[in-house]
Amino acid sequence: xxxxxxxxxxxxxxxxxxxxxxxxxxxxxxxxxxxxxxxxxxxxxxxxxxxxxxxxxxxxxxxxxxxxxxxxxxxxxxxxxxxxxxxxxxxxxxxxxxxxxxxxxxxxxxxxxxxxxxxxxxxxxxxxxxxxxxxxxxxxxxxxxxxxxxxxxxxxxxxxxxxxxxxxxxxxxxxxxxxxxxxxxxxxxxxxxxxxxxxxxxxxxxxxxxxxxxxxxxxxxxxxxxxxxxxxxxxxxxxxxxxxxxxxxxxxxxxxxxxxxxxxxxxxxxxxxxxxxxxxxxxxxxxxxxxxxxxxxxxxxx
Numbered sequence: 696x697x698x699x700x701x702x703x704x705x706x707x708x709x710x711x712x713x714x715x716x717x718x719x720x721x722x723x724x725x726x727x728x729x730x731x732x733x734x735x736x737x738x739x740x741x742x743x744x745x746x747x748x749x750x751x752x753x754x755x756x757x758x759x760x761x762x763x764x765x766x767x768x769x770x771x772x773x774x775x776x777x778x779x780x781x782x783x784x785x786x787x788x789x790x791x792x793x794x795x796x797x798x799x800x801x802x803x804x805x806x807x808x809x810x811x812x813x814x815x816x817x818x819x820x821x822x823x824x825x826x827x828x829x830x831x832x833x834x835x836x837x838x839x840x841x842x843x844x845x846x847x848x849x850x851x852x853x854x855x856x857x858x859x860x861x862x863x864x865x866x867x868x869x870x871x872x873x874x875x876x877x878x879x880x881x882x883x884x885x886x887x888x889x890x891x892x893x894x895x896x897x898x899x900x901x902x903x904x905x906x907x908x909x910x911x912x913x914x915x916x917x918x919x920x921x922x923x924x925x926x927x928x929x930x931x932x933x934x935x936x937x938x939x940x941x942x943x944x945x946x947x948x949x950x951x952x953x954x955x956x957x958x959x960x961x962x963x964x965x966x967x968x969x970x971x972x973x974x975x976x977x978x979x980x981x982x983x984x985x986x987x988x989x990x991x992x993x994x995x996x997x
Contacts, residue, residue: 704791707798712805716785719809722778724771729780734809736816743819745775747826752781752806752840754831754861756789765933766828772937781806787832796864799832803839810840811847823850829874830929831892834860834884838874852879854978858928859886859893866894874898881978885928887911892925895950900981903944903972904953905931905988912990931994935973940997942972944986953985 707716720729749770751763770776783802787795810822822844829837834857845851857874865873875898876882882899889895889908906912914923935942947958970984971977988994
């Protein structure tokens with residue numbers, strides 16, 4: 696079955712993953728240009744050794760190779776890290792949000808198929824060991840991908856970082872249709888536009904609500920404050936990768952307790968009770984965390 700077309704929009708349901716609707720680009724830190732990998736049987740020209748793989752999945756209507764430039768460059772400062780960009784832009788283009796939301800399932804399944812192919816064709820690579828970073832709709836793509844890997848190989852992803860997971864079409868109680876804490880061994884989520892473009896509910900083991908989780912100080916003069924705040928999740932995560940200061944917040948039992956001012960007690964102010972957000976967050980902790988930032992970069996306050 697072929698993709699269903701609605702003008703400029705595509706609905707991808709039953710067609711195979713090998714039709715180039717989704718492509719995968721490898722960045723290794725040495726080459727100036729990315730390497731386009733084979734969707735079905737990807738073979739890497741490297742001795743993988745102890746290489747760490749970061750899988751980055753963009754959101755709705757984003758340019759696949761530029762939307763995560765800051766995150767990609769931050770990771771590639773580390774010689775032991777490679778980045779794979781999942782380009783599903785053909786299935787998530789403007790003005791086709793409803794179709795893009797539905798296509799997250801196909802994008803996730805095809806990403807899983809690709810990673811399984813990576814494991815089969817590259818000694819030293821293990822699909823379950825990857826760290827997947829998904830922004831907006833891409834966070835839900837990561838969820839579907841991990842579930843598909845677990846179904847095929849018996850192991851889900853090691854970690855998923857959800858950057859302001861998309862709310863529209865994902866306000867559902869069905870856990871299998873959205874990112875949640877069961878989708879990886881560790882799920883951390885950064886909320887920057889909760890209740891508008893991003894989800895308000897907690898989705899992971901650790902959920903970080905930045906600057907109240909709704910509107911970001913850097914976006915006060917933006918033409919679209921909500922969209923700007925949504926995208927700021929990318930900037931915060933990118934800075935966290937190599938930040939010497941770090942993003943720290945304090946724990947609260949629920950978002951609503953925070954709103955009513957019941958969380959800012961003396962115990963939460965103690966340094967030893969602060970929890971770090973971003974790439975280096977503590978994977979042995981759980982809960983809801985509130986983080987403040989500077990208005991301009993560098994955003995981390997320590």
